[in-house]
Amino acid sequence: MPPLSYNFAYLDEQSKKMIRRAILKALAIPGFQVPFGGREMPLPYGWGTGGIQLTASVIGPDDRLKVIDQGSDDTVNAISIKQFFTKTAGIDTTEETVKATIIQTRHRIPETPLQKGQIMVFQVPIPEPLQFIEPRQTQTAKMHAFEEYGSMHVKLYEDIAKFDRIATAFDYPVQVHGRYIMSPSPIPKYDNPKLHQSPAIHLFGAGREKRIYAVPPFTDVISLDFEDYPFELEQWDGACAVCGSQNSFLDEILTDDKGTRVFICSDTEYCKNNAGKNTP
């Protein structure tokens, strides 16, 4: 049972209602940043307060929560968020993607395909994709309203001019439902295609900036690119050193002080399952 001093999932019902209204609006206008009256949470910004407020507003007693940070279920941040909800909502947590009903994340979308009924909650540090080109918020609001998005490509142009390829690897801008440009921040571009026509609900919360945006199920999410420099996924020379996967986002890990390196799945739960499958 949750301690009596807290409301279920910490937030009071009024705040949850207000946030749920913002979520519904965000789902109705895919990719549009809805301002909301963000609440103070007992955690500093940067620890996922935007995501925590979203999770607190949608979670119910029957939900099973998975929290991932850098693809891993057992970092300090992931564990403290899970503890926060087991204490304040008394809900069950899980590390298994298929069993989770809500998955709160900072850096990754799980490799295991999401299903209908699941909700992904993203903790977003920088919600405004136009910030790079236009720091004034009054202007970016107009650029979104009037669909003045051509200058988004300037960022990609600069990449190609410098590196002869689009080097942006994280927070790679997408256009949602043929309309709003959205920052899928801060997932790797490797995960962008997982948003496209996904059966799950994707909610994005920025605590500091007090913005919520969303991708409803089965929505087009297209990564920006040039005709002659199309969007490409990163590739690795080897496979995962633990499970042998060749279809997974890999982290490079140094194994000794001589610079020997191996590649290992960033999604630890996927890696564990995959390794289990391969060893009879």
Place this chain on the structure above:
Amino acid sequence: MSVLQENDSLPLLEVRHLSKFFGKQLGCHDISFAVSPAEVIGVVGESGSGKSTLLDCIAGRLKSSNGAVLFNSSVGMLDLCRCDEALVRKIIRTQTGYVTQNASQGLKMHISAGGNIGEKLMANGMRNYRQIRKEALAWLAKVEIDPGRIDDLPSTFSGGMQQRLQIAANLVNAPKIMLMDEPTSGLDVSVQARLIDVLRKLVSGLNLSMILVTHDLAVARLLCHRLYVMKQGKIVESGLSDQILDDPRQPYTQLLVSSVLKP
């Protein structure tokens, strides 16, 4: 929406009884004039005479208090003060250019020269990197910047180069009219001369109209066909540039001219 029919015999741009007040303070009052295609108009006066306010109202950067700015756009004659904001922004983005005195306001200083030139192309839908690159290189050459500098940041450029880059970034999408606010001020005389030279070549080759706001009558004489002299927010004298500068009628204009002609 205020769309009249498109007509080539109409002026490209017509300002009608335009006024701008800042509270009780007068910015500019009851200004009317017209700009024909390929015509270069100069608006001269001391600082505080309201000439930059007038330009900002025409450019849609300030909302005028009264009056109209009619523009003979590709979709007909539009009153830029009255029509739908989305349409005005599109017209301004695609058919006008705006060069400021301070290049750091007109350019994105953290983006390469090529990116600055390419921005308007991309904003207007160009999605081919090589084509954008080609256009940027060509425009650098046209404004006499070494195309080898295409990937350098504008902050590494001299003041004169920054102004020429700003001009290229505005001309790249072939606007019908350029609005320029003191583009030469703050530059050395020799640097000014080169900028004016580049501008003259471009203007004559592109069939481009221009409204140039300047306090520098020498610059106005070199570039402008006609001049409007502003004092305390109002036009006090207008006419052909040579006529105004050689034979000013109004005492205020005579003062302006004589102060410049003094060594």
